[in-house]
Amino acid sequence: MSHHNAILLLGSNIGNQKKNLEIAFESITDKNIVILHKSKFLYSEPVEFVSSNNFCNIALRIETDLSPIQLLNSLKEIEISMGRLVDSGNTRNYSDRVMDIDIVSYDNLVFLSKRLEIPHYRHLYEREFSRLLLDSLFLNRT
Template sequence: MSQHRVVLLLGSNLGDQKKNLELALHKISEAGNEISQTSDFLLTEPVEFVSSNIFCNIASVIFTHLSPIQLLDFIKNIEIEMGRIDDSKASGGYSDRIIDIDIIKYNNLIFKSERLEIPHQKHLFEREFSRILLKDFI
């Protein structure tokens, strides 16, 4: 099985945000994925919804054997394990969250389904905080 280079973006605006991000990265690594790079933390205002809770965000490059859909299922399970209740795709909007993990790039794959779009267009082209975090990873 070959290793796939994946860029992830993680965010949290509930509880101890930095600890939430570190725990999510630990869970990713613990499952046999190699974390090769991680950005500095970046504090940002919520995007596309109103909240008084500031986000802490981080970008990471991992190497994984998982397919894109397997990886999506894996990170969604981490979000649920950590207490995330509403998924923005399912609820149709954004809200405060303990953890959010997005797949930004997966090798040079271009992929689109109902559940997943790679590369992640909003993070690459529309969100300023994402461009700041991803500048050294893309």
């Protein structure tokens, strides 16, 4: 089995956001995905929609033997199990959410499908909070 490195961004803006992220970490490792490094937690305002609930975000560097689509499916299962009802990736209508997990990169792969874009352009180039998390991930490995 080959091992792949990927970067994930997680965010929560409903309930106890930090606790939600910790539950997501456990769920990720339950899927036989190894968390190699975590960034610092970062609080940010919602992007692309209006809400009075700020997000708690974190970036993870992981190792997996799952393909990109298998990884996406596993992460979507986690989101749903935590109470996410609407996948904004499909609707492009953003709203408050218990858990949001995005694949930012996967090895050096360039991949584009209806469900998945790798690398995740908006997180790499358009969203300031994402860049801060990614910088933190590589500068402050914990």
